[in-house]
Amino acid sequence: MAVGKIREADRRFSFVVERDPVALVGLHMQSLVSWMIGETQEAERRAMRVFQLGYAPSGLQLSELAGEQGDLQASANYIALGMRGMATGFDEAERTIMGQGLFGDEALRARAVQLADDYAASDRPKTEIFIPYFLVRVGEVERGFRLYVENRAAFDPLIYYAIWGPYGEKARQHPAFVAFSEQVGLTSYWEQFGWPDVCDQPEETVLSCGVK
Helix, strand or coil: CCCCCHHHHHHHHHHHHHHCCCCHHHHHHHHHHHHHCCCHHHHHHHHHHHHHCCCHHHHHHHHHHHHHCCCHHHHHHHHHHHHHCCCCCCCHHHHHHHHHHHHCCHHHHHHHHHHHHHHHHCCCCCCCCHHHHHHHHCCCHHHHHHHHHHHCCCCCCHHHHHHHCCCCHHHHCCCHHHHHHHHCCHHHHHHHHCCCCCEEEEECCEEEECCC
Protein backbone atom coordinates (compact mmCIF):
# COMPACT_ATOMS: atom_id res chain seq x y z
CA MET A 1 0.00 0.00 0.00
CA ALA A 2 2.73 2.47 0.95
CA VAL A 3 4.48 2.13 -2.40
CA GLY A 4 1.27 2.75 -4.35
CA LYS A 5 0.41 -0.83 -5.32
CA ILE A 6 -3.13 -0.43 -4.05
CA ARG A 7 -4.78 -3.25 -6.01
CA GLU A 8 -2.12 -5.65 -4.81
CA ALA A 9 -2.57 -4.38 -1.25
CA ASP A 10 -6.30 -5.06 -1.54
CA ARG A 11 -5.60 -8.63 -2.64
CA ARG A 12 -3.17 -9.26 0.20
CA PHE A 13 -5.34 -7.81 2.96
CA SER A 14 -8.27 -9.84 1.65
CA PHE A 15 -6.05 -12.91 1.98
CA VAL A 16 -5.35 -12.00 5.63
CA VAL A 17 -8.99 -11.36 6.53
CA GLU A 18 -10.21 -14.54 4.84
CA ARG A 19 -7.96 -16.51 7.17
CA ASP A 20 -8.56 -14.44 10.29
CA PRO A 21 -11.89 -12.57 10.16
CA VAL A 22 -11.17 -10.71 13.41
CA ALA A 23 -7.60 -9.61 12.63
CA LEU A 24 -8.16 -5.97 13.56
CA VAL A 25 -5.21 -4.46 11.73
CA GLY A 26 -6.02 -6.50 8.64
CA LEU A 27 -9.66 -5.40 8.73
CA HIS A 28 -8.62 -1.78 9.25
CA MET A 29 -6.19 -1.82 6.35
CA GLN A 30 -8.73 -3.57 4.13
CA SER A 31 -11.17 -0.75 4.85
CA LEU A 32 -8.56 1.89 4.03
CA VAL A 33 -7.68 0.21 0.76
CA SER A 34 -11.37 0.01 -0.19
CA TRP A 35 -11.64 3.76 0.38
CA MET A 36 -8.48 4.43 -1.61
CA ILE A 37 -9.81 2.58 -4.67
CA GLY A 38 -13.21 4.29 -4.49
CA GLU A 39 -15.33 1.51 -2.97
CA THR A 40 -16.91 3.89 -0.47
CA GLN A 41 -19.82 1.78 0.78
CA GLU A 42 -17.62 -1.25 1.33
CA ALA A 43 -15.02 0.92 3.06
CA GLU A 44 -17.63 2.28 5.46
CA ARG A 45 -19.02 -1.18 6.23
CA ARG A 46 -15.57 -2.53 6.99
CA ALA A 47 -14.48 0.53 8.97
CA MET A 48 -17.55 0.45 11.17
CA ARG A 49 -17.07 -3.24 11.85
CA VAL A 50 -13.47 -2.83 12.99
CA PHE A 51 -14.37 0.27 15.00
CA GLN A 52 -17.11 -1.65 16.81
CA LEU A 53 -14.56 -4.38 17.55
CA GLY A 54 -12.59 -1.78 19.50
CA TYR A 55 -9.82 -0.71 17.10
CA ALA A 56 -9.71 3.06 17.72
CA PRO A 57 -7.40 4.07 14.78
CA SER A 58 -10.23 3.16 12.41
CA GLY A 59 -11.76 6.46 13.54
CA LEU A 60 -9.50 8.10 10.95
CA GLN A 61 -11.24 6.20 8.17
CA LEU A 62 -14.71 6.88 9.56
CA SER A 63 -13.80 10.57 9.83
CA GLU A 64 -12.97 10.76 6.15
CA LEU A 65 -16.21 9.00 5.24
CA ALA A 66 -18.32 11.22 7.52
CA GLY A 67 -16.68 14.32 6.10
CA GLU A 68 -17.41 13.22 2.55
CA GLN A 69 -21.06 12.93 3.57
CA GLY A 70 -21.05 16.46 4.98
CA ASP A 71 -21.25 15.50 8.67
CA LEU A 72 -18.54 17.78 10.09
CA GLN A 73 -19.31 17.02 13.73
CA ALA A 74 -19.11 13.26 13.25
CA SER A 75 -15.90 13.70 11.26
CA ALA A 76 -14.29 15.71 14.05
CA ASN A 77 -15.47 13.24 16.70
CA TYR A 78 -14.07 10.27 14.81
CA ILE A 79 -10.72 12.02 14.33
CA ALA A 80 -10.53 12.70 18.06
CA LEU A 81 -11.13 9.01 18.76
CA GLY A 82 -8.79 7.82 16.03
CA MET A 83 -5.91 10.04 17.16
CA ARG A 84 -6.38 8.83 20.72
CA GLY A 85 -5.79 5.31 19.41
CA MET A 86 -2.50 6.45 17.88
CA ALA A 87 -1.10 7.31 21.34
CA THR A 88 -1.04 10.98 20.38
CA GLY A 89 0.09 13.67 22.79
CA PHE A 90 -2.65 16.08 21.71
CA ASP A 91 -5.51 16.60 24.11
CA GLU A 92 -9.13 16.02 23.14
CA ALA A 93 -9.82 19.65 22.24
CA GLU A 94 -6.78 19.73 19.94
CA ARG A 95 -7.75 16.45 18.32
CA THR A 96 -11.19 17.86 17.62
CA ILE A 97 -9.64 20.92 16.00
CA MET A 98 -7.62 18.66 13.71
CA GLY A 99 -10.78 16.80 12.76
CA GLN A 100 -12.66 19.99 11.99
CA GLY A 101 -9.77 21.14 9.82
CA LEU A 102 -10.13 18.29 7.36
CA PHE A 103 -13.57 19.22 6.03
CA GLY A 104 -14.40 22.51 7.74
CA ASP A 105 -14.40 26.01 6.29
CA GLU A 106 -11.32 28.15 5.78
CA ALA A 107 -11.30 29.42 9.37
CA LEU A 108 -11.50 25.91 10.84
CA ARG A 109 -8.78 24.68 8.55
CA ALA A 110 -6.56 27.62 9.47
CA ARG A 111 -6.91 26.78 13.19
CA ALA A 112 -5.90 23.19 12.53
CA VAL A 113 -2.96 24.16 10.32
CA GLN A 114 -1.78 26.59 13.00
CA LEU A 115 -1.90 23.78 15.54
CA ALA A 116 0.21 21.64 13.22
CA ASP A 117 2.65 24.51 12.69
CA ASP A 118 2.96 25.07 16.44
CA TYR A 119 3.75 21.40 16.87
CA ALA A 120 6.38 21.49 14.11
CA ALA A 121 8.05 24.56 15.66
CA SER A 122 8.06 23.21 19.21
CA ASP A 123 10.83 21.37 21.03
CA ARG A 124 8.62 18.38 21.74
CA PRO A 125 9.58 15.01 20.19
CA LYS A 126 8.23 14.80 16.64
CA THR A 127 6.44 11.49 17.01
CA GLU A 128 2.95 12.55 15.96
CA ILE A 129 2.33 10.45 12.86
CA PHE A 130 -0.99 12.22 12.22
CA ILE A 131 0.54 15.65 11.55
CA PRO A 132 2.41 14.89 8.30
CA TYR A 133 -0.72 13.04 7.12
CA PHE A 134 -2.90 16.03 7.98
CA LEU A 135 -0.64 18.58 6.28
CA VAL A 136 -0.46 16.58 3.06
CA ARG A 137 -4.18 15.84 3.24
CA VAL A 138 -5.15 19.56 3.42
CA GLY A 139 -2.74 20.66 0.69
CA GLU A 140 0.25 21.77 2.77
CA VAL A 141 2.23 19.20 0.84
CA GLU A 142 5.79 20.42 1.07
CA ARG A 143 5.55 21.06 4.81
CA GLY A 144 4.07 17.61 5.39
CA PHE A 145 6.81 15.93 3.36
CA ARG A 146 9.55 17.88 5.12
CA LEU A 147 8.26 17.12 8.61
CA TYR A 148 7.99 13.42 7.81
CA VAL A 149 11.47 13.15 6.30
CA GLU A 150 13.17 15.17 9.04
CA ASN A 151 11.62 13.37 11.97
CA ARG A 152 10.71 9.81 11.04
CA ALA A 153 12.34 7.56 13.61
CA ALA A 154 10.89 4.45 12.03
CA PHE A 155 8.75 3.58 9.05
CA ASP A 156 5.11 4.50 9.48
CA PRO A 157 2.63 4.28 6.60
CA LEU A 158 0.06 6.88 7.67
CA ILE A 159 1.28 9.65 5.37
CA TYR A 160 0.91 7.31 2.40
CA TYR A 161 -2.85 7.08 2.95
CA ALA A 162 -2.97 10.77 2.10
CA ILE A 163 -0.67 10.40 -0.91
CA TRP A 164 -2.44 7.46 -2.58
CA GLY A 165 -5.98 8.14 -1.37
CA PRO A 166 -8.84 9.97 -3.13
CA TYR A 167 -7.46 13.40 -2.19
CA GLY A 168 -3.84 12.65 -3.03
CA GLU A 169 -3.56 13.90 -6.60
CA LYS A 170 -2.25 17.30 -5.49
CA ALA A 171 0.46 15.62 -3.41
CA ARG A 172 1.43 13.23 -6.20
CA GLN A 173 1.70 16.05 -8.72
CA HIS A 174 3.48 18.46 -6.38
CA PRO A 175 7.04 19.40 -7.44
CA ALA A 176 8.33 18.15 -4.06
CA PHE A 177 6.99 14.64 -4.62
CA VAL A 178 9.94 13.46 -6.73
CA ALA A 179 12.50 14.49 -4.09
CA PHE A 180 10.33 13.04 -1.31
CA SER A 181 10.07 9.72 -3.15
CA GLU A 182 13.83 9.56 -3.50
CA GLN A 183 14.46 10.49 0.14
CA VAL A 184 12.17 7.83 1.63
CA GLY A 185 13.23 5.06 -0.76
CA LEU A 186 10.15 4.87 -2.96
CA THR A 187 12.00 5.60 -6.18
CA SER A 188 14.59 2.88 -5.70
CA TYR A 189 11.80 0.42 -4.92
CA TRP A 190 9.84 1.37 -8.04
CA GLU A 191 12.90 1.11 -10.25
CA GLN A 192 13.40 -2.46 -9.07
CA PHE A 193 9.83 -3.73 -8.71
CA GLY A 194 7.63 -1.56 -10.93
CA TRP A 195 5.72 1.70 -10.76
CA PRO A 196 2.61 2.54 -8.69
CA ASP A 197 -0.89 1.97 -9.99
CA VAL A 198 -1.44 5.67 -10.75
CA CYS A 199 2.06 6.57 -11.95
CA ASP A 200 3.63 6.29 -15.37
CA GLN A 201 7.23 5.19 -15.74
CA PRO A 202 9.11 8.49 -15.80
CA GLU A 203 10.92 9.99 -18.72
CA GLU A 204 14.21 11.34 -17.42
CA THR A 205 13.31 12.99 -14.06
CA VAL A 206 9.61 13.56 -14.65
CA LEU A 207 7.31 11.33 -12.59
CA SER A 208 3.64 11.56 -13.56
CA CYS A 209 1.22 10.32 -10.89
CA GLY A 210 -2.34 11.41 -11.57
CA VAL A 211 -5.60 9.48 -11.61
CA LYS A 212 -6.14 6.30 -13.61
